[in-house]
Amino acid sequence: MTQDAGSIRFILNETEVALSDIAPTATLLDYLRLDRRLTGTKEGCAEGDCGACTVLVGRLVDGELIYESVNACIRFTGSLNATHVVTVEHLAAKDGTLHPVQQAMVDHHGSQCGFCTPGFVMSLYGLWLSNDAPSPADIEKALQGNLCRCTGYEPIVKAAEAVARARPSVVFDPILKVRASITARLQQLKTTDTISLTSGEDRLIVPGTLSALADILAEHPTATIVAGSTDVGLWVTKQFRRINPVVFINGLDELQTIRETADGLTIGAGVSYSMAFAKIAAAYPVFGNLIDRIGGEQVRNMGTIGGNVANGSPIGDSPPPLIALEATVTLRSKDGARTLPLEAFYIEYGKQDRRPGEFVESVFVPRMPETERLAVYKISKRRDEDISALCGAFRIAVAGDGKVTSARIAFGGMAGTPKRAANVEAALIGKDWNEATVISAQNAFDADYQPLTDWRATAAYRQLAAKNLLMRFYLETGGESVQLRRFEGVA
Ligand SMILES: Cc1cc2nc3c(=O)[nH]c(=O)nc-3n(C[C@H](O)[C@H](O)[C@H](O)COP(=O)(O)OP(=O)(O)OC[C@H]3O[C@@H](n4cnc5c(N)ncnc54)[C@H](O)[C@@H]3O)c2cc1C
Ligand code: FES
Numbered sequence: 070m071t072q073d074a075g076s077i078r079f080i081l082n083e084t085e086v087a088l089s090d091i092a093p094t095a096t097l098l099d100y101l102r103l104d105r106r107l108t109g110t111k112e113g114c115a116e117g118d119c120g121a122c123t124v125l126v127g128r129l130v131d132g133e134l135i136y137e138s139v140n141a142c143i144r145f146t147g148s149l150n151a152t153h154v155v156t157v158e159h160l161a162a163k164d165g166t167l168h169p170v171q172q173a174m175v176d177h178h179g180s181q182c183g184f185c186t187p188g189f190v191m192s193l194y195g196l197w198l199s200n201d202a203p204s205p206a207d208i209e210k211a212l213q214g215n216l217c218r219c220t221g222y223e224p225i226v227k228a229a230e231a232v233a234r235a236r237p238s239v240v241f242d243p244i245l246k247v248r249a250s251i252t253a254r255l256q257q258l259k260t261t262d263t264i265s266l267t268s269g270e271d272r273l274i275v276p277g278t279l280s281a282l283a284d285i286l287a288e289h290p291t292a293t294i295v296a297g298s299t300d301v302g303l304w305v306t307k308q309f310r311r312i313n314p315v316v317f318i319n320g321l322d323e324l325q326t327i328r329e330t331a332d333g334l335t336i337g338a339g340v341s342y343s344m345a346f347a348k349i350a351a352a353y354p355v356f357g358n359l360i361d362r363i364g365g366e367q368v369r370n371m372g373t374i375g376g377n378v379a380n381g382s383p384i385g386d387s388p389p390p391l392i393a394l395e396a397t398v399t400l401r402s403k404d405g406a407r408t409l410p411l412e413a414f415y416i417e418y419g420k421q422d423r424r425p426g427e428f429v430e431s432v433f434v435p436r437m438p439e440t441e442r443l444a445v446y447k448i449s450k451r452r453d454e455d456i457s458a459l460c461g462a463f464r465i466a467v468a469g470d471g472k473v474t475s476a477r478i479a480f481g482g483m484a485g486t487p488k489r490a491a492n493v494e495a496a497l498i499g500k501d502w503n504e505a506t507v508i509s510a511q512n513a514f515d516a517d518y519q520p521l522t523d524w525r526a527t528a529a530y531r532q533l534a535a536k537n538l539l540m541r542f543y544l545e546t547g548g549e550s551v552q553l554r555r556f557e558g559v560a
């Protein structure tokens with residue numbers, strides 16, 4: 070049985086903290102508000118949607134200190150070892166002078182009832198720290214995970230623009246001048262030793278290395294692995310599930326690598342959406358666009374592709390494009406590693422091919438030949454921060470004679486698992502890539518999928534939308550002449 074060892078050590082604003090008795094499911098938000106009385110951080114939704122609880126977490130990535138906005142409501146305190154947690158209380162100077170980001174919110178009337186304001190301030194502060202000259206799109210992206218019911222976003226966007234312009238004249242900031250000392254302190258707090266703590270009947274384990282993780286999972290095969298906690302956090306805050314023991318893997322550098330070779334990208338299971346974005350968007354721009362629509366910035370800073378894949382949700386967004394791109398998943402345990410096509414990982418609803426003691430180590434995404442076309446369409450009720458009703462990925466190769474030589478189509482939201490549209494693919498391959506083929510292939514969706522009706526969409530809507538997406542893909546890949554012909558027909 071794993072023995073108690075170590076403690077969770079991090080820096081909270083200026084103070085170093087060491088916790089040795091914390092429940093594995095204790096949230097950072099409760100710790101801040103209840104234990105530390107830092108009540109500037111608010112609780113709105115407790116599910117990562119509203120951003121009222123936004124704080125910054127600084128961590129070392131390849132030795133460099135980066136600060137990211139996160140949702141304290143679904144971030145577990147046990148996941149914070151060797152980090153710097155920055156709350157809104159840390160921003161103003163000791164004499165009460167507001168930080169320029171806060172002052173800009175005042176100057177531009179960015180607050181009314183004020184409940185959302187600390188969260189907005191922290192998201193803007195995260196942007197201000199990482200981006201000298203944010204574009205309107207950068208500002209929108211940074212605020213995607215913050216909701217305001219009263220002010221309207223324009224004054225807040227204006228505050229963000231103003232504070233970026235005023236940046237060179239800033240004399241006071243609690244982080245900029247102490248980056249080197251914070252980096253040194255975090256390096257000291259980082260450990261390759263396993264931290265293991267009991268709290269009542271519960272146990273929290275933070276492995277220091279990948280091999281320690283494999284040993285721990287061999288000993289505790291039913292343990293809950295937690296990476297970014299953007300799924301697991303809600304099991305706790307919304308479903309009140311008791312999970313025990315909990316193994317935190319977010320601090321494992323060995324899982325945080327993203328390797329690019331001539332063959333493709335190998336994405337470590339611990340790589341967050343934010344960290345993966347640049348490389349994925351460069352290789353597959355449409356996949357990058359999809360990542361920008363997963364949660365808000367805070368969720369993308371915490372959530373991992375590994376967690377999305379391992380969770381096996383039929384409405385997870387990354388499996389459809391990954392399956393269309395012929396991705397493979399590598400699972401590791403104490404006994405070694407095995408690699409399988411991602412589509413084979415999904416057995417049925419709630420059941421993945423993950424054996425006791427195994428964890429997802431990485432996902433490999435092969436390069437797609439330049440002659441092939443890829444599209445990913447996410448259908449949800451809101452553009453931002455919404456879960457898909459359905460998400461479809463289409464990949465096709467068309468030969469010089471206009472015939473389809475290969476097709477890989479995968480959907481989320483259409484079955485109990487992310488699933489390929491094998492019948493639609495068969496109806497396309499070998500045929501001319503034209504409207505008649507597409508119309509005939511649309512019928513094959515009925516053989517591939519029998520979707521459910523739920524609060525996101527009816528079965529009929531899903532089926533029709535999937536069929537229409539195939540037509541959209543055709544129009545977008547058919548070239549201007551095809552599109553013009555159709556639009557003229559409609560007119
Ligand atoms: C506000 C909000 C918006 C969201 N929007 C979207 C969205 O638009 N699209 C979308 O697809 N998802 C969305 N999600 C869900 C979530 O962000 C993703 O599924 C995310 O990728 C989960 O990754 P994680 O690291 O947070 O996983 P965790 O919550 O840590 O874990 C998820 C599951 O995977 C398991 N797991 C994690 N890592 C491993 C591993 N290495 N090996 C084995 N098992 C592992 C865990 O045990 C758990 O079962 C949203 C969540 C929130 C809170
Ligand atoms: S309280 Fe709403 S995102 Fe955390």
Ligand code: FES
Binds near residue numbers: 179181185
């Ligand atoms: S100012 Fe009231 S919710 Fe934003």
